[in-house]
Amino acid sequence: MASPLFRTKPLARLLADTETEAHKLRRSLGVWDLVALGIGCIIGVGIFVLPGVEAAKHAGPGIILSFAIAGVACACSALCYAELAAMIPVAGSAYTYGYATLGELPAWIIGWDLILEYMVAACLVSIGWSAYFSNLLNNILRPWGAALPPALTNSPLDWSDTAHKFVATGAVINLPAIFIVALLTFLLLRGIKESSRINLIIVIVKSAVILFFIALAAWHVNPSNWQPFMPFGFGGVMTAAAIVFLAFVGFDAVSTAAEEAKNPQRDMPWGIMGSLAVATILYMAVSAIMTGVVPYEKLGVADPVALVLNELRMPWASAIVSVGAIAGITSVLLVLILAQPRILFVMSRDGLLPPAMSRVHKRFRTPHVTTIVTGFIVAVASGLLPIRVVAELCSIGTLFAFIIVCAGVVVLRYARKDLYRPFKVPLFPFLPILGALLCAYLMVNLPITAWERFLIWLALGLAIYAFYGRRKSRLREVPPSSPSPPAP
Numbered sequence: 001m002a003s004p005l006f007r008t009k010p011l012a013r014l015l016a017d018t019e020t021e022a023h024k025l026r027r028s029l030g031v032w033d034l035v036a037l038g039i040g041c042i043i044g045v046g047i048f049v050l051p052g053v054e055a056a057k058h059a060g061p062g063i064i065l066s067f068a069i070a071g072v073a074c075a076c077s078a079l080c081y082a083e084l085a086a087m088i089p090v091a092g093s094a095y096t097y098g099y100a101t102l103g104e105l106p107a108w109i110i111g112w113d114l115i116l117e118y119m120v121a122a123c124l125v126s127i128g129w130s131a132y133f134s135n136l137l138n139n140i141l142r143p144w145g146a147a148l149p150p151a152l153t154n155s156p157l158d159w160s161d162t163a164h165k166f167v168a169t170g171a172v173i174n175l176p177a178i179f180i181v182a183l184l185t186f187l188l189l190r191g192i193k194e195s196s197r198i199n200l201i202i203v204i205v206k207s208a209v210i211l212f213f214i215a216l217a218a219w220h221v222n223p224s225n226w227q228p229f230m231p232f233g234f235g236g237v238m239t240a241a242a243i244v245f246l247a248f249v250g251f252d253a254v255s256t257a258a259e260e261a262k263n264p265q266r267d268m269p270w271g272i273m274g275s276l277a278v279a280t281i282l283y284m285a286v287s288a289i290m291t292g293v294v295p296y297e298k299l300g301v302a303d304p305v306a307l308v309l310n311e312l313r314m315p316w317a318s319a320i321v322s323v324g325a326i327a328g329i330t331s332v333l334l335v336l337i338l339a340q341p342r343i344l345f346v347m348s349r350d351g352l353l354p355p356a357m358s359r360v361h362k363r364f365r366t367p368h369v370t371t372i373v374t375g376f377i378v379a380v381a382s383g384l385l386p387i388r389v390v391a392e393l394c395s396i397g398t399l400f401a402f403i404i405v406c407a408g409v410v411v412l413r414y415a416r417k418d419l420y421r422p423f424k425v426p427l428f429p430f431l432p433i434l435g436a437l438l439c440a441y442l443m444v445n446l447p448i449t450a451w452e453r454f455l456i457w458l459a460l461g462l463a464i465y466a467f468y469g470r471r472k473s474r475l476r477e478v479p480p481s482s483p484s485p486p487a488p
Helices: 011-017 031-042 050-087 094-101 104-144 175-190 192-220 233-248 250-256 264-293 304-311 315-349 368-384 387-415 430-444 448-472
Strands: 157-160 165-168
Touching (some): 031 192, 031 250, 031 264, 104 175, 104 315, 104 368, 104 387, 104 448, 175 315, 175 368, 192 264, 192 304, 192 315, 233 264, 233 387, 233 430, 250 315, 250 387, 264 304, 304 315, 315 368, 387 448
16 A cells, blocks of 8 residues: 555545635635736845845846746746646645645645745845835935934844854844734735735835836946856856745745635636746846946845945935835735745645644634734744845745646646646646756755755654654545545
8 A cells, every 4th residue: 555655635625625614715816816916926025135135145247147047947837836726726835736746745845845935035025125114214314314223123143154153243133024024914814805905006016116216227237337247157146046036936825825716727827927927027127227237246235226226326216216115025025924824724724733723714714823823933033034044045945845846747747637727838748847957956056054954944844744744634534425545
């Protein structure tokens, strides 16, 4: 008999679980809500934070190429997500797809990895939000000789590459980061439709601000700033590509809302692929302008777009862009904090986490317990950790999840040819295999510290599964109304 560790969850049972009244989420999202969720999550930290940090540290002007490489790898993975999301319209994203195709243990590993991905990404975005918020308020307060105290707007810890340990920065806590996480957690408790409407408004605002920055700064590009194009070599470009890959995590977040979509079979592929296409174009354009206006060595800050406009002596424009950046990063954080609780919710519904985590609010029909837990952890971490450490840790989790999704499409195409697929990955199996290989190559290029933290996190997750999830799994129970599965 096959090992229960690799027993897959039948598609019929996955769909049946979504209709259980105690665990049923409200279907209220249309196609434009899903596209806006994707754009809301993808376009934010990738434009307003990461290009500057990675240009200064790893890629130089080659950050433009880094985004192109990451975009190609992401497109292959996004097509695989679109196929699985249309075929398996269940919350849980890659965790659910892994459970249906690869088995319980791989699904647990994916789910545990997604917890790392979304929580760490939310920490990264909230830290970036804090930097832009502080820049905006300081520009407003400067004429009166006032400013926010740095001790309350920065991380008290930083990572020393030479000492290989955390060191104190002198700051006390990043208070704005904690504030925004708490505010959005409260909003998400109120309902998915309300959160989606606010996200749509924010997406419109930040898109207008990005186009404003492009129109304003493009005239000041100095091509000499693009020389040398790859000062850290091609290896630096690939390292940056591996890290900025997390900027595309938004389409993955769209798939976590599958249970709340009105017509997921039709709308999920549109939400995933449409948002990805828009994001890739804007990332490359903003990166080119940013590195063309300011030498890449100066861009290693948490608010590089504001820095560019300050260098051009346009504080008024910097203030406007800071408003757009705050709006854009807010929508990213909103979707990340929306996605994470739904991963925990589905894992709990499958019995792999405590049952309290799959409770649904009686009035708002939201996973309120996991939303509160997520908000608390993200708020604490974002108030204490530096942006550089968080960025590296998030990327490795994202890449690993994408590899599993690409592999899941290949496995399911051959193992379950009978299943109806509203959307199919073109050029099968070339594109899924290419997506998995590109993601694996990007993982190899991540810093060793990211691998060390990832392996520690993975070991902790396997221990929890061994002592709790394996014994409590609902898949070990054969439903009374269902016949026992035949032995292989």
